[in-house]
Amino acid sequence: MKYLLLGIAILYTTLSFSQSPDEGYFFGGFESNSQWLLYDKGLNFEQPDDAYRANNYFQLSYAFKNFTAGVQYESYLPDALLGYSTAFSNGNGVATYYFNYKNEKVDVTGGYFYDQFGSGLVFRAWEERQLGINNAIRGVRVKYNPTDYLDFTALYGQQRIGFELSEGTLQGLDANIDISQGLSIESIDIKMGASYVARYQDVGAQLELPSNVNVVGGRLDVVKGNFYGGLELASKSKDALFFEGQLVSPKLYDGTALQLNVGYGQKGLGINGTFRRLENFNFFADRQAAGNQFNDQVVNYLPGLTKQQDYLLTNIYVYNPQPALVIENAEQRAGELGGQIDVYYSIKKGSPLGGKYGTKIAANFAYFGGLDAEYNIENRFYKAKFLGSGARYFRDFNMEVKKKWSKTFSTVFTYQNVFIDKSIALGGFIGTQGEIRSNVGVVEGTYKLDAGKSIRAVGQHLWTKQDQKNWMAFVLEYNFNSNWAVYAYDNWNYRALGYDGEDSQTHYYSLGGSYTKGTSRVSMNYGRQRGGLICVGGVCRFVPESNGVSATVNIAF
């Protein structure tokens, strides 16, 4: 490893001195996330055997004229960070590599690649290190753009799982046409697309299972003046119903998805609405992977269509999408239905409410519930209505007002009101544990001092009568300049003033600092991790409670 890196460095140094556009160049990066877990009596957290853990990623690519090639080396030694998929545990090696040729019309990749069709409803291969997701496809992909209004993609390969490959093989086709451009229509902008993804998986002796499962999708996007809209439909052919590796029904079930998006925008005002209905629409590279808790082997991308919240306390009760079909005695559900509306508005500068710098308002409303369906548990049969009100899973109303008062002082006020099914937030059978209702208020202020110094302070409170009762949190951040920053926070689950019951009050504190210079960033922190869902871009990963020191290094070159 050491010699490899040294070799790369020398190679890079020699080559980088002779750089001009006609010659090749290297690019890539290094990221290391490590933690040292510590015994914590208050949290009842035992130090695990592998107390020190690290996830390391080293990526190096070389581009020369129309060619690019690269590798990504990953190591999870002695173990991956707490809460990551066991597929990475103790893994170490070249995780992905690729070779690409690209010109104006053709783009060919061999090796591992990332891509998505449409909004990802039928297919998305992507990497999100914070979530431990890397479902790159190893195989071949060809993109072809014969004209500026047509493009096609064809791909074939297996999905990456840790350092191995999926059992199932995927093949995909995607086509997009820009109708307005093709027909030279100026008044309205219309685009259409179609996708097809098939999974082939050997059935062995279980001849009743389908070896091929196909997903097809179509979409239409329209823009006219300040209005825009998009509709996407998809359908999955009959597949067996597995849960946590077990075949749970002798029947086969198909699935459908519908997503509609409309919006309006003019200067100072933006409105966007999204509606989505999913019925038995999870799709895995291996039929047996259904229901796994690590987002392993997911082929399509079904994020929670709610607002990504920014603060400690607004991130406790978050929605996790529910596309699956479950017909069990303990739980019955067939999918989800719901949507959200976003409004962004700027109050003009110079008006009474806008003040000298203007005021920016953002509001969001989201609702998701189960499908309105009837179940026959004995026969593993169900029937769902297209529209209708099933059980409520989640409802969120939130509003944020940003105001700059002077050259040096600005504030943000946030209010959030949430209803969530307790099992979605904390795990368990949905619809059996009741709802959590919470209200959160957040006040944030930033004060700029001289010479790039600034202070940011945040105060937050969460009120709820259910679950772990009330929380309050404080954050203090100080920036010495654009390079150095330190912070401290305390996330206090105090339950109720003067609470003295059976459950204890808990402080989840953390303090840390970071140094950023050019393409490098180093940060370190110490503290307690609150257990729960960590979500990035609507996809969530569950992390257990812990205490420890963690360090992050990022370098790009």
Add this chain to the structure above:
Amino acid sequence: MKNIALIFILFFSLATMAQKELPMVTLTTLEGESTSIQKTANKDGVTIVSLWATWCVPCIKELDAISDLYQDWIEETGVSLIAVSVDDSRTVKRVKSLINGKGWEYDILLDTNNDLKRALGASSIPLTIVIKNNKIVYRHSGYNPGAEYELYEKVKEYTSK
């Protein structure tokens, strides 16, 4: 531990000789047309490229802060700013509403498949780079209040070069 230290020193020395060439990556406009930074950037002058997302609070703060100063910057240096959204399909629909609501006057491009983000080796956003003649001359990740003034110093420095 010694090995780790060596590796870090190595990487830092690599990083200081940061990549100068701007990678050629296909992005899309809000209207869905294919384009690239090279095609959108100022042909002679200096261009700021900021990688951001609708869910990234420091990114929005940075672009809001620059928005208040942007007209002055254009008049003084002719600089332009390309705000490249790395929003994925979950949030990309918000981009249009958000920029309208904010009243930003930047060139907005979309990097939905994160090809540019990967090519720049950006593990976190915001990432702000300054380019001139398709070369990256300055790069900074993260945002703290006031960093926009430091950025503008760099813009002025390279405008006069």
